[in-house]
Amino acid sequence: MSRASEQAYAKIRAHVLSGAARPSEQLTEDQLAQIAGVSRTPVREAVRRLEDELLLVRSDTKRLFVADWSRDDIEEMFALRQMLECHAAERAAARLSREQIAQLEALNRALKAAIELPAPDVAQFLEANRAFHEVIVDAAHSPRLGQMLAKLVEAPVVLRTARTYSPEDLRQSARDHDELIAAFAARDPDWARAVMGSHLRRAFHTFARAVGPAAGE
Amino acid sequence: MSRASEQAYAKIRAHVLSGAARPSEQLTEDQLAQIAGVSRTPVREAVRRLEDELLLVRSDTKRLFVADWSRDDIEEMFALRQMLECHAAERAAARLSREQIAQLEALNRALKAAIELPAPDVAQFLEANRAFHEVIVDAAHSPRLGQMLAKLVEAPVVLRTARTYSPEDLRQSARDHDELIAAFAARDPDWARAVMGSHLRRAFHTFARAVGPAAGE
DNA sequence: CCTCGCGTTATTGTATACAAAACGCGCCCG
DNA sequence: CGGGCGCGTTTTGTATACAATAACGCGAGG
Secondary structure, three states, X not given: OOHHHHHHHHHHXXXXXXXXXXXXXXXXXXXXXXXXXXXXXXXXXXXXXXXXOOOEEEOOOOOEEEOOOOXXXXXXXXXXXXXXXXXXXHHHHHHOOHHHHHHHHHHHHHHHHHHXXXXXXXXXXXXXXXXXXXXXXXXXOOXXXXXXXXXXXXXXXXXXXXXXXXXXXXXHHHHHHHHHHHHHHOOOHHHHHHHHHHHHHHHHHHHHHHHOOOOOO | OOHHHHHHHHHHHHHHHOOOOOOOOXXXXXXXHHHHOOXXXXXXXXXXXXXXXOOEEEOOOOOEEEOOXXXXXXHXXXXXXXXXXXXXXXXXXXXXXXXXXXXXXXXXXXXXXXXXXXXXXXXXXXXXXXXXXHHHHHHOOOHHHHHHHHHHHHHHHHHHHHOOXXXXXXXXXXXXXXXXXXXXXXXXXXXXHHHHHHHHHHHHHHHHHHHOOOOOO
16 A cells, blocks of 8 residues: 555554554544544545454444454454364465475474563564464465455454463464474365364463453353 | 445446446546546545455556456355355354244245246346345344455356356255255254355356356366 | 667545534523 | 424545656667
Protein backbone atom coordinates (compact mmCIF):
# COMPACT_ATOMS: atom_id res chain seq x y z
CA MET A 1 0.00 0.00 0.00
CA SER A 2 0.97 3.54 -0.43
CA ARG A 3 2.89 5.41 2.17
CA ALA A 4 0.25 7.42 4.00
CA SER A 5 -2.33 4.69 4.01
CA GLU A 6 0.22 2.17 5.21
CA GLN A 7 1.39 4.47 7.94
CA ALA A 8 -2.17 5.08 9.03
CA TYR A 9 -2.73 1.34 9.19
CA ALA A 10 0.40 0.73 11.23
CA LYS A 11 -0.18 3.55 13.67
CA ILE A 12 -3.85 2.83 14.25
CA ARG A 13 -3.11 -0.83 14.70
CA ALA A 14 -0.39 -0.08 17.18
CA HIS A 15 -2.71 2.30 18.97
CA VAL A 16 -5.33 -0.38 19.37
CA LEU A 17 -2.99 -3.23 20.22
CA SER A 18 -1.05 -1.19 22.73
CA GLY A 19 -4.23 -0.85 24.69
CA ALA A 20 -4.24 2.93 24.42
CA ALA A 21 -7.77 2.50 23.09
CA ARG A 22 -9.94 0.29 25.24
CA PRO A 23 -12.43 -2.26 23.89
CA SER A 24 -15.76 -0.74 22.87
CA GLU A 25 -14.31 2.74 22.91
CA GLN A 26 -15.47 4.91 20.05
CA LEU A 27 -12.92 6.22 17.59
CA THR A 28 -13.52 9.01 15.14
CA GLU A 29 -11.80 9.33 11.81
CA ASP A 30 -10.51 12.75 12.81
CA GLN A 31 -8.90 11.38 15.94
CA LEU A 32 -7.24 8.62 13.98
CA ALA A 33 -6.09 11.02 11.30
CA GLN A 34 -4.38 13.05 13.96
CA ILE A 35 -2.79 9.99 15.53
CA ALA A 36 -1.54 8.78 12.17
CA GLY A 37 -0.52 12.21 11.00
CA VAL A 38 -2.33 11.95 7.69
CA SER A 39 -5.69 13.10 6.35
CA ARG A 40 -8.92 11.23 6.73
CA THR A 41 -8.76 9.70 3.25
CA PRO A 42 -5.96 7.20 3.94
CA VAL A 43 -7.36 6.71 7.43
CA ARG A 44 -10.59 5.46 5.95
CA GLU A 45 -8.63 3.04 3.83
CA ALA A 46 -6.70 1.78 6.84
CA VAL A 47 -9.86 1.51 8.90
CA ARG A 48 -11.47 -0.69 6.30
CA ARG A 49 -8.54 -3.07 6.52
CA LEU A 50 -8.68 -3.12 10.28
CA GLU A 51 -12.40 -3.78 10.17
CA ASP A 52 -11.72 -6.67 7.88
CA GLU A 53 -9.19 -7.96 10.36
CA LEU A 54 -11.78 -7.60 13.10
CA LEU A 55 -9.75 -5.22 15.22
CA LEU A 56 -12.35 -2.53 14.68
CA VAL A 57 -16.10 -2.82 14.31
CA ARG A 58 -18.82 -0.51 13.14
CA SER A 59 -22.08 0.14 14.88
CA ASP A 60 -25.27 -0.17 12.90
CA THR A 61 -24.96 3.48 12.05
CA LYS A 62 -21.37 3.53 10.86
CA ARG A 63 -19.71 4.65 14.03
CA LEU A 64 -16.38 3.07 14.73
CA PHE A 65 -15.37 1.14 17.83
CA VAL A 66 -12.51 -0.94 19.12
CA ALA A 67 -13.58 -4.56 18.87
CA ASP A 68 -14.39 -6.38 22.06
CA TRP A 69 -14.35 -10.14 21.77
CA SER A 70 -16.38 -12.42 23.95
CA ARG A 71 -15.08 -15.78 25.00
CA ASP A 72 -17.32 -17.32 22.36
CA ASP A 73 -15.79 -15.10 19.72
CA ILE A 74 -12.33 -16.22 20.69
CA GLU A 75 -13.34 -19.84 20.75
CA GLU A 76 -14.88 -19.46 17.33
CA MET A 77 -11.76 -17.91 15.90
CA PHE A 78 -9.58 -20.66 17.27
CA ALA A 79 -11.92 -23.30 15.85
CA LEU A 80 -11.82 -21.70 12.42
CA ARG A 81 -8.10 -21.30 12.53
CA GLN A 82 -7.72 -24.94 13.47
CA MET A 83 -9.92 -26.07 10.62
CA LEU A 84 -8.14 -23.94 8.04
CA GLU A 85 -4.64 -24.58 9.23
CA CYS A 86 -5.16 -28.33 9.44
CA HIS A 87 -6.22 -28.18 5.84
CA ALA A 88 -3.12 -26.13 5.05
CA ALA A 89 -0.87 -28.65 6.80
CA GLU A 90 -2.45 -31.50 4.88
CA ARG A 91 -1.89 -29.79 1.55
CA ALA A 92 1.56 -28.60 2.52
CA ALA A 93 2.65 -32.16 3.25
CA ALA A 94 2.29 -32.94 -0.43
CA ARG A 95 3.77 -29.69 -1.68
CA LEU A 96 6.61 -28.52 0.56
CA SER A 97 9.96 -28.41 -1.24
CA ARG A 98 13.11 -29.74 0.36
CA GLU A 99 14.27 -26.14 0.76
CA GLN A 100 11.08 -25.23 2.59
CA ILE A 101 11.43 -28.16 4.95
CA ALA A 102 14.99 -27.06 5.65
CA GLN A 103 13.63 -23.58 6.28
CA LEU A 104 11.17 -24.97 8.80
CA GLU A 105 14.00 -26.74 10.57
CA ALA A 106 16.01 -23.53 10.71
CA LEU A 107 13.04 -21.57 12.03
CA ASN A 108 12.40 -24.11 14.72
CA ARG A 109 16.05 -23.97 15.76
CA ALA A 110 15.68 -20.20 16.07
CA LEU A 111 12.52 -20.73 18.07
CA LYS A 112 14.27 -23.09 20.48
CA ALA A 113 17.12 -20.66 20.83
CA ALA A 114 14.68 -17.94 21.83
CA ILE A 115 13.31 -20.20 24.55
CA GLU A 116 16.49 -21.37 26.15
CA LEU A 117 18.15 -18.06 26.80
CA PRO A 118 18.54 -17.22 30.47
CA ALA A 119 15.36 -15.21 30.07
CA PRO A 120 13.19 -16.54 27.25
CA ASP A 121 12.72 -13.94 24.50
CA VAL A 122 8.99 -14.10 23.86
CA ALA A 123 8.98 -11.60 21.04
CA GLN A 124 11.59 -13.59 19.16
CA PHE A 125 9.71 -16.79 19.86
CA LEU A 126 6.51 -15.29 18.46
CA GLU A 127 8.28 -14.09 15.35
CA ALA A 128 9.86 -17.47 14.65
CA ASN A 129 6.54 -19.16 15.33
CA ARG A 130 4.73 -16.81 12.95
CA ALA A 131 7.29 -17.40 10.22
CA PHE A 132 7.07 -21.17 10.74
CA HIS A 133 3.34 -21.23 10.24
CA GLU A 134 3.61 -18.86 7.32
CA VAL A 135 5.89 -21.21 5.43
CA ILE A 136 3.35 -23.97 5.82
CA VAL A 137 0.42 -21.86 4.67
CA ASP A 138 2.38 -20.61 1.68
CA ALA A 139 3.27 -24.15 0.73
CA ALA A 140 -0.40 -25.08 0.72
CA HIS A 141 -0.67 -22.99 -2.45
CA SER A 142 -4.11 -21.74 -1.69
CA PRO A 143 -4.12 -17.96 -1.80
CA ARG A 144 -7.60 -17.53 -0.36
CA LEU A 145 -6.84 -19.90 2.46
CA GLY A 146 -3.81 -17.80 3.24
CA GLN A 147 -5.85 -14.65 3.17
CA MET A 148 -8.43 -16.04 5.56
CA LEU A 149 -5.87 -17.38 7.95
CA ALA A 150 -3.98 -14.13 8.01
CA LYS A 151 -7.00 -12.48 9.55
CA LEU A 152 -7.55 -15.13 12.19
CA VAL A 153 -3.93 -15.33 13.19
CA GLU A 154 -3.61 -11.58 13.47
CA ALA A 155 -6.64 -11.08 15.62
CA PRO A 156 -5.82 -12.92 18.86
CA VAL A 157 -2.54 -11.05 19.02
CA VAL A 158 -4.49 -8.27 20.66
CA LEU A 159 -4.59 -10.21 23.83
CA ARG A 160 -1.01 -11.34 23.72
CA THR A 161 -0.10 -8.91 26.45
CA ALA A 162 -2.45 -10.77 28.77
CA ARG A 163 -0.78 -14.06 28.00
CA THR A 164 1.79 -15.50 30.28
CA TYR A 165 3.90 -17.91 28.35
CA SER A 166 5.22 -20.57 30.63
CA PRO A 167 8.54 -22.14 29.61
CA GLU A 168 6.82 -25.51 29.39
CA ASP A 169 4.24 -24.14 26.90
CA LEU A 170 7.02 -22.84 24.72
CA ARG A 171 8.92 -26.10 24.79
CA GLN A 172 5.83 -28.08 23.91
CA SER A 173 5.30 -25.85 20.88
CA ALA A 174 8.82 -26.56 19.74
CA ARG A 175 8.19 -30.29 20.11
CA ASP A 176 5.00 -30.00 18.08
CA HIS A 177 6.94 -28.26 15.37
CA ASP A 178 9.50 -31.03 15.37
CA GLU A 179 6.79 -33.57 14.86
CA LEU A 180 5.21 -31.49 12.12
CA ILE A 181 8.53 -31.41 10.32
CA ALA A 182 8.77 -35.17 10.67
CA ALA A 183 5.31 -35.55 9.17
CA PHE A 184 6.24 -33.28 6.27
CA ALA A 185 9.49 -35.09 5.68
CA ALA A 186 7.52 -38.33 5.55
CA ARG A 187 5.08 -36.70 3.14
CA ASP A 188 2.24 -37.87 5.31
CA PRO A 189 -0.77 -35.52 5.03
CA ASP A 190 -2.82 -37.30 7.70
CA TRP A 191 -0.02 -37.15 10.19
CA ALA A 192 0.59 -33.48 9.47
CA ARG A 193 -3.07 -32.67 9.88
CA ALA A 194 -3.32 -34.52 13.14
CA VAL A 195 -0.27 -32.89 14.65
CA MET A 196 -1.41 -29.45 13.57
CA GLY A 197 -4.80 -30.12 15.08
CA SER A 198 -3.50 -31.00 18.50
CA HIS A 199 -0.91 -28.24 18.34
CA LEU A 200 -3.55 -25.58 17.84
CA ARG A 201 -6.08 -27.10 20.15
CA ARG A 202 -3.59 -27.13 22.98
CA ALA A 203 -2.68 -23.54 22.16
CA PHE A 204 -6.33 -22.67 22.53
CA HIS A 205 -6.60 -24.18 25.97
CA THR A 206 -3.40 -22.57 27.15
CA PHE A 207 -4.67 -19.28 25.85
CA ALA A 208 -8.13 -19.72 27.34
CA ARG A 209 -6.73 -20.63 30.73
CA ALA A 210 -4.59 -17.52 30.79
CA VAL A 211 -7.20 -15.18 29.45
CA GLY A 212 -10.14 -15.92 31.62
CA PRO A 213 -11.81 -18.44 33.81
CA ALA A 214 -13.90 -20.32 31.29
CA ALA A 215 -17.67 -20.19 31.46
CA GLY A 216 -18.16 -23.77 32.52
CA GLU A 217 -14.70 -25.22 32.74
CA MET B 1 -23.26 1.19 2.94
CA SER B 2 -24.07 4.65 1.93
CA ARG B 3 -25.93 5.40 -1.20
CA ALA B 4 -23.21 6.40 -3.66
CA SER B 5 -20.79 3.76 -2.55
CA GLU B 6 -23.48 1.10 -2.65
CA GLN B 7 -24.54 2.15 -6.10
CA ALA B 8 -20.96 2.09 -7.31
CA TYR B 9 -20.61 -1.42 -5.92
CA ALA B 10 -23.77 -2.65 -7.56
CA LYS B 11 -23.07 -1.09 -10.95
CA ILE B 12 -19.47 -2.16 -11.15
CA ARG B 13 -20.39 -5.64 -10.06
CA ALA B 14 -23.10 -5.84 -12.68
CA HIS B 15 -20.70 -4.51 -15.26
CA VAL B 16 -18.21 -7.24 -14.52
CA LEU B 17 -20.69 -10.07 -14.13
CA SER B 18 -22.56 -9.15 -17.29
CA GLY B 19 -19.38 -9.80 -19.19
CA ALA B 20 -19.17 -6.24 -20.49
CA ALA B 21 -15.67 -6.26 -19.07
CA ARG B 22 -13.61 -9.25 -20.08
CA PRO B 23 -11.26 -11.13 -17.77
CA SER B 24 -7.83 -9.50 -17.44
CA GLU B 25 -9.13 -6.28 -18.92
CA GLN B 26 -7.81 -3.19 -17.17
CA LEU B 27 -10.26 -0.87 -15.50
CA THR B 28 -9.49 2.63 -14.35
CA GLU B 29 -11.16 4.35 -11.47
CA ASP B 30 -12.28 7.14 -13.78
CA GLN B 31 -13.98 4.69 -16.10
CA LEU B 32 -15.78 3.05 -13.22
CA ALA B 33 -16.76 6.40 -11.75
CA GLN B 34 -18.40 7.25 -15.06
CA ILE B 35 -20.16 3.90 -15.24
CA ALA B 36 -21.45 4.23 -11.70
CA GLY B 37 -22.27 7.88 -12.03
CA VAL B 38 -20.46 8.89 -8.86
CA SER B 39 -17.05 10.31 -8.06
CA ARG B 40 -13.90 8.31 -7.61
CA THR B 41 -14.10 8.32 -3.83
CA PRO B 42 -17.00 5.88 -3.46
CA VAL B 43 -15.69 3.96 -6.45
CA ARG B 44 -12.50 3.29 -4.56
CA GLU B 45 -14.55 2.03 -1.66
CA ALA B 46 -16.58 -0.26 -3.91
CA VAL B 47 -13.47 -1.49 -5.66
CA ARG B 48 -11.93 -2.52 -2.37
CA ARG B 49 -14.98 -4.63 -1.64
CA LEU B 50 -14.88 -6.22 -5.06
CA GLU B 51 -11.21 -6.95 -4.64
CA ASP B 52 -12.00 -8.61 -1.38
CA GLU B 53 -14.63 -10.68 -3.15
CA LEU B 54 -12.03 -11.59 -5.74
CA LEU B 55 -13.95 -10.18 -8.67
CA LEU B 56 -11.23 -7.63 -9.28
CA VAL B 57 -7.50 -7.93 -8.79
CA ARG B 58 -4.63 -5.49 -8.65
CA SER B 59 -1.36 -5.78 -10.50
CA ASP B 60 1.86 -5.42 -8.55
CA THR B 61 1.72 -1.71 -9.21
CA LYS B 62 -1.84 -1.01 -8.19
CA ARG B 63 -3.50 -1.18 -11.55
CA LEU B 64 -6.92 -2.75 -11.56
CA PHE B 65 -8.06 -5.71 -13.63
CA VAL B 66 -11.04 -8.00 -13.98
CA ALA B 67 -10.16 -11.26 -12.25
CA ASP B 68 -9.50 -14.27 -14.40
CA TRP B 69 -9.73 -17.55 -12.54
CA SER B 70 -7.82 -20.59 -13.53
CA ARG B 71 -9.28 -24.02 -13.09
CA ASP B 72 -7.06 -24.43 -10.05
CA ASP B 73 -8.49 -21.26 -8.57
CA ILE B 74 -12.00 -22.54 -9.01
CA GLU B 75 -11.14 -25.91 -7.57
CA GLU B 76 -9.54 -24.21 -4.60
CA MET B 77 -12.59 -22.08 -3.94
CA PHE B 78 -14.89 -25.06 -4.07
CA ALA B 79 -12.66 -26.98 -1.70
CA LEU B 80 -12.65 -24.14 0.79
CA ARG B 81 -16.36 -23.67 0.50
CA GLN B 82 -16.89 -27.34 1.12
CA MET B 83 -14.72 -27.32 4.20
CA LEU B 84 -16.38 -24.26 5.67
CA GLU B 85 -19.92 -25.18 4.82
CA CYS B 86 -19.56 -28.72 6.15
CA HIS B 87 -18.46 -27.17 9.39
CA ALA B 88 -21.46 -24.86 9.27
CA ALA B 89 -23.83 -27.77 8.69
CA GLU B 90 -22.35 -29.66 11.61
CA ARG B 91 -22.78 -26.72 13.94
CA ALA B 92 -26.19 -25.88 12.57
CA ALA B 93 -27.43 -29.39 13.35
CA ALA B 94 -27.06 -28.62 17.02
CA ARG B 95 -28.39 -25.09 16.84
CA LEU B 96 -31.19 -24.79 14.30
CA SER B 97 -34.49 -23.82 15.90
CA ARG B 98 -37.75 -25.55 14.97
CA GLU B 99 -38.75 -22.39 13.14
CA GLN B 100 -35.58 -22.42 11.10
CA ILE B 101 -36.06 -26.03 10.14
CA ALA B 102 -39.58 -25.18 9.04
CA GLN B 103 -38.11 -22.32 7.06
CA LEU B 104 -35.73 -24.70 5.33
CA GLU B 105 -38.65 -26.91 4.41
CA ALA B 106 -40.52 -23.96 2.98
CA LEU B 107 -37.52 -22.81 0.99
CA ASN B 108 -37.01 -26.24 -0.43
CA ARG B 109 -40.66 -26.38 -1.46
CA ALA B 110 -40.16 -23.08 -3.27
CA LEU B 111 -37.04 -24.50 -4.86
CA LYS B 112 -38.90 -27.54 -6.11
CA ALA B 113 -41.69 -25.36 -7.43
CA ALA B 114 -39.16 -23.36 -9.43
CA ILE B 115 -37.90 -26.57 -11.01
CA GLU B 116 -41.13 -28.14 -12.03
CA LEU B 117 -42.69 -25.33 -13.97
CA PRO B 118 -43.11 -26.01 -17.67
CA ALA B 119 -39.82 -24.17 -18.11
CA PRO B 120 -37.67 -24.31 -14.98
CA ASP B 121 -37.07 -20.87 -13.52
CA VAL B 122 -33.34 -20.94 -12.85
CA ALA B 123 -33.20 -17.49 -11.28
CA GLN B 124 -35.85 -18.45 -8.76
CA PHE B 125 -34.10 -21.74 -8.10
CA LEU B 126 -30.83 -19.95 -7.41
CA GLU B 127 -32.51 -17.52 -5.07
CA ALA B 128 -34.22 -20.27 -3.07
CA ASN B 129 -30.98 -22.21 -3.00
CA ARG B 130 -29.04 -19.20 -1.76
CA ALA B 131 -31.59 -18.53 0.97
CA PHE B 132 -31.51 -22.18 2.01
CA HIS B 133 -27.77 -22.19 2.50
CA GLU B 134 -27.93 -18.84 4.22
CA VAL B 135 -30.27 -20.13 6.90
CA ILE B 136 -27.83 -22.91 7.66
CA VAL B 137 -24.82 -20.64 7.87
CA ASP B 138 -26.70 -18.22 10.08
CA ALA B 139 -27.71 -21.03 12.39
CA ALA B 140 -24.06 -22.01 12.78
CA HIS B 141 -23.69 -18.83 14.80
CA SER B 142 -20.21 -18.14 13.61
CA PRO B 143 -20.06 -14.66 12.18
CA ARG B 144 -16.58 -14.97 10.72
CA LEU B 145 -17.46 -18.25 9.11
CA GLY B 146 -20.43 -16.52 7.51
CA GLN B 147 -18.27 -13.70 6.30
CA MET B 148 -15.75 -16.03 4.71
CA LEU B 149 -18.39 -18.13 3.05
CA ALA B 150 -20.15 -15.11 1.65
CA LYS B 151 -17.08 -14.34 -0.41
CA LEU B 152 -16.66 -17.85 -1.72
CA VAL B 153 -20.29 -18.29 -2.58
CA GLU B 154 -20.46 -14.99 -4.37
CA ALA B 155 -17.43 -15.51 -6.50
CA PRO B 156 -18.35 -18.47 -8.69
CA VAL B 157 -21.54 -16.71 -9.58
CA VAL B 158 -19.54 -14.92 -12.21
CA LEU B 159 -19.56 -17.98 -14.34
CA ARG B 160 -23.17 -18.81 -13.75
CA THR B 161 -24.11 -17.61 -17.19
CA ALA B 162 -21.83 -20.27 -18.58
CA ARG B 163 -23.61 -22.94 -16.58
CA THR B 164 -26.27 -25.03 -18.14
CA TYR B 165 -28.45 -26.39 -15.40
CA SER B 166 -29.89 -29.71 -16.40
CA PRO B 167 -33.26 -30.61 -14.88
CA GLU B 168 -31.68 -33.64 -13.29
CA ASP B 169 -29.02 -31.51 -11.54
CA LEU B 170 -31.73 -29.33 -10.09
CA ARG B 171 -33.76 -32.28 -8.84
CA GLN B 172 -30.73 -33.86 -7.23
CA SER B 173 -30.08 -30.62 -5.36
CA ALA B 174 -33.60 -30.66 -4.03
CA ARG B 175 -33.13 -34.24 -2.85
CA ASP B 176 -29.89 -33.30 -1.11
CA HIS B 177 -31.72 -30.53 0.65
CA ASP B 178 -34.40 -32.95 1.78
CA GLU B 179 -31.76 -35.18 3.28
CA LEU B 180 -30.08 -32.24 4.95
CA ILE B 181 -33.38 -31.32 6.55
CA ALA B 182 -33.76 -34.88 7.75
CA ALA B 183 -30.30 -34.76 9.29
CA PHE B 184 -31.10 -31.48 11.00
CA ALA B 185 -34.43 -32.77 12.29
CA ALA B 186 -32.57 -35.76 13.73
CA ARG B 187 -30.02 -33.38 15.26
CA ASP B 188 -27.25 -35.47 13.77
CA PRO B 189 -24.16 -33.34 13.10
CA ASP B 190 -22.21 -36.10 11.39
CA TRP B 191 -25.04 -36.86 9.01
CA ALA B 192 -25.50 -33.18 8.21
CA ARG B 193 -21.81 -32.76 7.52
CA ALA B 194 -21.68 -35.78 5.27
CA VAL B 195 -24.68 -34.76 3.23
CA MET B 196 -23.39 -31.23 2.82
CA GLY B 197 -20.05 -32.61 1.72
CA SER B 198 -21.44 -34.74 -1.06
CA HIS B 199 -23.91 -32.03 -2.05
CA LEU B 200 -21.15 -29.50 -2.64
CA ARG B 201 -18.69 -31.95 -4.12
CA ARG B 202 -21.25 -33.00 -6.70
CA ALA B 203 -21.98 -29.36 -7.43
CA PHE B 204 -18.30 -28.86 -8.11
CA HIS B 205 -18.15 -31.65 -10.65
CA THR B 206 -21.30 -30.50 -12.38
CA PHE B 207 -19.86 -27.04 -12.51
CA ALA B 208 -16.45 -28.19 -13.69
CA ARG B 209 -17.94 -30.35 -16.43
CA ALA B 210 -19.96 -27.43 -17.76
CA VAL B 211 -17.27 -24.84 -17.46
CA GLY B 212 -14.33 -26.47 -19.11
CA PRO B 213 -12.82 -29.73 -20.20
CA ALA B 214 -10.83 -30.58 -17.10
CA ALA B 215 -7.08 -30.73 -17.18
CA GLY B 216 -6.84 -34.44 -16.67
CA GLU B 217 -10.40 -35.66 -16.42
C1' DC C 1 19.47 -2.67 -34.50
C1' DC C 2 19.04 -2.90 -29.85
C1' DT C 3 18.89 -0.72 -25.36
C1' DC C 4 19.02 2.56 -21.96
C1' DG C 5 17.44 6.97 -20.14
C1' DC C 6 14.45 10.74 -20.08
C1' DG C 7 10.26 13.42 -20.73
C1' DT C 8 5.31 12.94 -21.42
C1' DT C 9 0.96 11.13 -20.27
C1' DA C 10 -2.11 8.07 -17.83
C1' DT C 11 -3.44 6.40 -13.30
C1' DT C 12 -3.53 6.04 -8.63
C1' DG C 13 -2.99 8.31 -3.91
C1' DT C 14 -3.90 12.29 -0.68
C1' DA C 15 -5.80 16.51 1.09
C1' DT C 16 -9.45 19.54 1.72
C1' DA C 17 -13.98 21.49 1.46
C1' DC C 18 -18.56 20.59 1.52
C1' DA C 19 -22.97 17.61 2.00
C1' DA C 20 -25.64 14.27 4.47
C1' DA C 21 -26.65 11.75 8.32
C1' DA C 22 -26.69 10.56 13.16
C1' DC C 23 -26.33 11.73 18.00
C1' DG C 24 -27.71 14.20 22.10
C1' DC C 25 -29.91 17.51 24.59
C1' DG C 26 -33.39 20.42 26.00
C1' DC C 27 -38.02 21.78 25.43
C1' DC C 28 -42.71 21.23 24.88
C1' DC C 29 -46.75 18.69 25.43
C1' DG C 30 -49.40 15.05 27.36
C1' DC D 1 -43.09 13.47 35.71
C1' DG D 2 -42.19 11.08 31.33
C1' DG D 3 -41.86 10.64 26.40
C1' DG D 4 -41.21 12.22 21.87
C1' DC D 5 -39.80 15.96 18.74
C1' DG D 6 -36.73 19.60 16.79
C1' DC D 7 -32.40 21.74 16.45
C1' DG D 8 -27.40 22.48 17.08
C1' DT D 9 -23.30 19.68 17.04
C1' DT D 10 -20.57 15.82 15.86
C1' DT D 11 -19.31 12.35 12.67
C1' DT D 12 -19.34 10.10 8.45
C1' DG D 13 -19.81 10.29 3.25
C1' DT D 14 -18.79 12.51 -1.36
C1' DA D 15 -16.73 15.54 -4.72
C1' DT D 16 -12.91 17.83 -6.51
C1' DA D 17 -8.28 19.54 -7.02
C1' DC D 18 -3.70 18.47 -6.62
C1' DA D 19 0.52 15.40 -5.79
C1' DA D 20 3.07 11.26 -6.56
C1' DT D 21 4.00 7.39 -9.13
C1' DA D 22 3.96 4.16 -12.88
C1' DA D 23 3.54 3.13 -17.91
C1' DC D 24 4.87 4.46 -22.48
C1' DG D 25 7.22 6.28 -26.38
C1' DC D 26 10.97 8.54 -28.40
C1' DG D 27 15.47 9.71 -29.24
C1' DA D 28 20.53 9.22 -28.43
C1' DG D 29 24.35 6.31 -27.93
C1' DG D 30 26.52 1.99 -28.30
